[in-house]
Amino acid sequence: MKIFTTGETVVRRDVHRSGRVWSEQALRVVADTGEALVTACAPGAQARWPALYAKARDEGDRTVRIEAFEAMAAGEWELEPGVWQETELLLWKPPAAWFSVNAFFTAGGLRNWYVNFEHPTRRTETGFDTLDLTVDLVIDPDLSSWRWKDEDEYAHVRRLGIVTDTEHQAVDLARAQVLAMIxxxxxxxxxxxxxxxxxxxxxxxxxxxx
Structure with missing residues (x-):
């Protein structure tokens, strides 16, 4: 397994089962241990996102995200350049886990913890591949409470077949694992x-x- 050095630039790619790249995000390595690969980015970090995702963000219209998922299911999407904005991000990714733990920071400090449910890491020469499975957990900075996010989108991608029954079972187990960790x-x-x-x-x- 390739080991990355602190400060090195790596690329996180979300890769569809077809092999097509869904998104790319440039990150810097904070630490790479047997427990987890810890990476980070800051405003100005380069990315590439599906054009419909970018449109949804720019217009503040979440319904366009549904169009993006339908494009994914059909295998028809285009990527466009993007730039990370507003927050600093710290990302903790255990190698075999169906999730990553993220922390978002503003000028005032830690805004919240955020758990992405996603494929286990597949290391590449330039970073790692995974696939965001849409459902998330948002956790208060002091870990006192949390809430599930994007359950409606998760139900939709399951209907579209983007998330298979096997993946759904893995996500259910990962949900319980994360709550136990908290x-x-x-x-x-x-x-x-x-x-x-x-x-x-x-x-x-x-x-x-x-």
């Missing part, structure tokens, strides 16, 4: 205060796609 303060939550104090390294330029 309750028991394990995984990144064992060091929640240390991660909450993290800040982007000022000497690092915003990461760029190769």
């Amino acid at each position: 309750e028991e303060r394990t995984g990144p939550f064992a060091d929640a205060d240390r991660w909450a104090a993290w800040r982007w390294e000022p000497a690092w330029p915003a990461p760029r796609l190769s």
